[in-house]
Amino acid sequence: MTIEEGKQALVAVSAATLWASPKSAEDTDRLALGQPAAVRDWVAGMTREQRVDGLVDRALTQVLLGDEVLVSDIEDGWAHVIVTDQPSSLDERGYPGWLPVEQLETAPTETSETLPHIVSSTATSIRDEPDGEVLIPGVGLGTRLPIIDEEPYRGWARVALPGPRPAGWVRLHDVTGAPDKPEPAASGRVNALSVASQLLDVPYVWGGLSAYGVDCSSLVYLVYRQLGIRVPRDAHDQSAASTAIEPDDAKPGDLYFFARNGKSIHHVGVATEPGEDGEPMMIHAAGNYGKVVHEEFTTERAETLVGAGRVFDDE
Incomplete structure (x- = not known):
């Protein structure tokens, strides 16, 4: 079956980058545009400045293997899609943007x-x-895989793939059962930090949402996705969707939000336990370091802190 306008499709590569327009992708981005998508090599070929600033206004987000999109338009080998699993104030249906048609497939x-x-x-x-x-x-991390219900073979399981392709195989120790309901706060707070810690030192990539590069809000999105909790993709939308709390009341797994001079929220971090001196700490994808770090608030972070948010429903 072919990809059609007005129909659903599935992402057929590990991470498809969503672009502002077909012209947003440059020659240096060709590794991210193919089938398969060589995201790791694409990221490795960029400088920190290119990863942090060079993708601004070009790359919007990424969509993971098997995620569903609504195709709204097809033009010269590109599809305009709505990512229905990434809530956004840009479109009530989900996150809008463009990706190559060859990175899409129909249902398995x-x-x-x-x-x-x-x-x-x-x-x-x-x-x-x-x-x-x-x-x-x-x-x-965070990719949902439909494992075929049959006896595993020596630690491997078959997985259904998008499109007409035969099933593939994945190591069982690399996957776990997907949560069928949001994880409760008691265990969720611990697991949120565990997931966030897995991504420490992962490169900062504007618009990235993969193990090879994330930005501040996609780190939050991936953490909560792993816990079965659906949050928006962008920091300002995450703030609007969470329950506002005083920053001093933040618990591990809550979110800190940052903005400059009354402007829109531009940064978010996952709260952890305070440091030995009682100062707040967080795990966040930091452009100034070019990677995911765990640290106390710097002077700039303290000066731009504008609030905190809670996603968990505490008892």
Whole structure:
């Protein structure tokens, strides 16, 4: 089946980058545009300045393997889509943007019963057989995989793939059962920090949402996605969707929000336990460091802190 306007489609690469327009992608971005998408090599080929500033107003977000999009337009090999699983104030249906049509597929043809799983390792690969050739590299944390309901083979399980492709194989220790309901606060706060800590030192990539590069709000999105909690993609929308609390009342797993001189919120971090001196600490994707870090508030962060938000429903 072909990709059609007005119909749903599934992302067929590990991470498809959503662009502001087909012209936003440059020659230096070609590694991210193919099938498969070589996101790891694309990120590795950029300087810190290119990752932090060079993608601003060009790359919007990324969409993970198997995620559903609504195709609204097709033009010269590009599809304008709505990412329905990434809430956004830009469109009530989800996050809008452009990606190459070749990175999309229709629903899987596999008819076997499947069990919903989610990638729990930082990254894994889908192979053509256990320990075989890589079909889809760089499948990252938070990717939902439909595992075929049959006996595993020596620590490997079959996974249904988008489109007419035969099933692939994934290591069972790289996945876990996908949560069927939001994780409660008691365990969720602990697990939120565990997930965020997995991404420490991952490069900062504006618009990134993969194990090879994230920005501040996609780090938050991935953390809560892993816990079965759907939050918006961008920091200002995350603030609007969370319950406002006083920053001094923040608990681990809550969110800190930052803005400059009355402008829109531009940064977000995941609260952790305070430091030994009682100062607030957070895990965040920091452009000034070019990576995900865990630190106390710097002077600039303290001066631009404008609030905190709670996503968990505490008892």
